[in-house]
Amino acid sequence: MSARPAPTYLLGIDTSCDDTGVGIVERAPDGSVRVLANRVWSQTVHAQYGGVMPELASREHVERIDAVLEGALAEAGLTVRDLGAVAATSGPGLVGALLVGLMYGKGLAQALGVPFYAAHHLEGHIFAAASEADLRPPYLALVVSGGHTHLFDVPQDGEYVLVGATRDDAAGEAFDKIARLAGLGYPGGPAISEAARRGDPDAVPFKAPLQGQKGFDFSFSGLKTAALLAHRAGARPEDLAAGFERAAVRFLVGTTLRAAQACGRATVVVSGGVAANRALREAFAQSGVQAVFPGSGLNTDNGAMIALAAAAALGAGRPPSPLSEGAVAYAPLANA
Numbered sequence: 001m002s003a004r005p006a007p008t009y010l011l012g013i014d015t016s017c018d019d020t021g022v023g024i025v026e027r028a029p030d031g032s033v034r035v036l037a038n039r040v041w042s043q044t045v046h047a048q049y050g051g052v053m054p055e056l057a058s059r060e061h062v063e064r065i066d067a068v069l070e071g072a073l074a075e076a077g078l079t080v081r082d083l084g085a086v087a088a089t090s091g092p093g094l095v096g097a098l099l100v101g102l103m104y105g106k107g108l109a110q111a112l113g114v115p116f117y118a119a120h121h122l123e124g125h126i127f128a129a130a131s132e133a134d135l136r137p138p139y140l141a142l143v144v145s146g147g148h149t150h151l152f153d154v155p156q157d158g159e160y161v162l163v164g165a166t167r168d169d170a171a172g173e174a175f176d177k178i179a180r181l182a183g184l185g186y187p188g189g190p191a192i193s194e195a196a197r198r199g200d201p202d203a204v205p206f207k208a209p210l211q212g213q214k215g216f217d218f219s220f221s222g223l224k225t226a227a228l229l230a231h232r233a234g235a236r237p238e239d240l241a242a243g244f245e246r247a248a249v250r251f252l253v254g255t256t257l258r259a260a261q262a263c264g265r266a267t268v269v270v271s272g273g274v275a276a277n278r279a280l281r282e283a284f285a286q287s288g289v290q291a292v293f294p295g296s297g298l299n300t301d302n303g304a305m306i307a308l309a310a311a312a313a314l315g316a317g318r319p320p321s322p323l324s325e326g327a328v329a330y331a332p333l334a335n336a
């Protein structure tokens, strides 16, 4: 009797900013993938400064990464010896923070004698949706996170054509800033979403941004100014939240649908932290396109999405990365 081909267990590490993420993905011989573990340590040390302190982030990654890896292995019921490949984010992100996960991953891969894959953080966000569907190009990808609001056309595996991007703030950044302004706490996305349920979206006027544009760019500065003026005029935080969330969702969905039509794509992958937003998910569900979102816990930064990106690279026959691969702060996914 011949033995059944064994699955490959891929470890993914993301330390690009202030989350220490380690995930484990099982890739079956038929190419299907399953997330076995997803552990994230979210650093709280930065709260007192009102923003991420890069040096403190690096130090905390060093202190926490062993424990996060142990937790992920325990969750998956595996030991390091079971790992068939190791992947880590090489960029974009905070260089010092990236270096911790990248060096850790390379060291582990070398010690175990398994291939190492350096992953692009945004490709990781996109492949987080592979936990829910077989992600086969062509599709359109909206990465909507704390640092990006980017639309990519993905005509074939590994090819990313930038078709639109924010001209100012990222959507997640706007959620965070408006939540802070309205005293709703941090992170702003979930706080705005929660407050919006109790608010009246018609109480504060929010004009749709970039009306009439032919392209597919985003801008959130006008919505931020409208929120500031309404706040100064005494608007209720719940009403600000409801009005802003509705305007942001309409803008994101409307622009993405126009781009999908222009590129001739029937499937849209929506990923990054803001993809956790319930109103955004509902609006896409009613839009007529096939919208694919990451599974629970895979929207914001995590290691499982990096393992999923590596599983796709492995499936596409891309060669492993050299151990000389370095960390890069700025790394566009597409040069268009």
Ligand SMILES: Nc1ncnc2c1ncn2[C@@H]1O[C@H](COP(=O)(O)OP(=O)(O)OP(=O)(O)O)[C@@H](O)[C@H]1O
Binding pocket: 017, 121, 125, 144, 145, 146, 147, 148, 171, 172, 173, 175, 176, 187, 188, 189, 190, 193, 272, 273, 274, 275, 276, 277, 278, 299, 300, 301
């Ligand atoms: N339910 C939600 N609704 C809207 N925004 C949300 C929600 N949950 C999280 N967010 C937002 O997601 C952002 C964090 O996402 P993520 O971790 O993907 O970003 P990042 O890693 O900081 O940025 P990038 O990946 O672009 O470098 C925050 O701005 C947060 O407010």
Ligand SMILES: [Mg+2]
Binding pocket: 121, 125, 145, 146, 300, 301
């Ligand atoms: Mg991210």
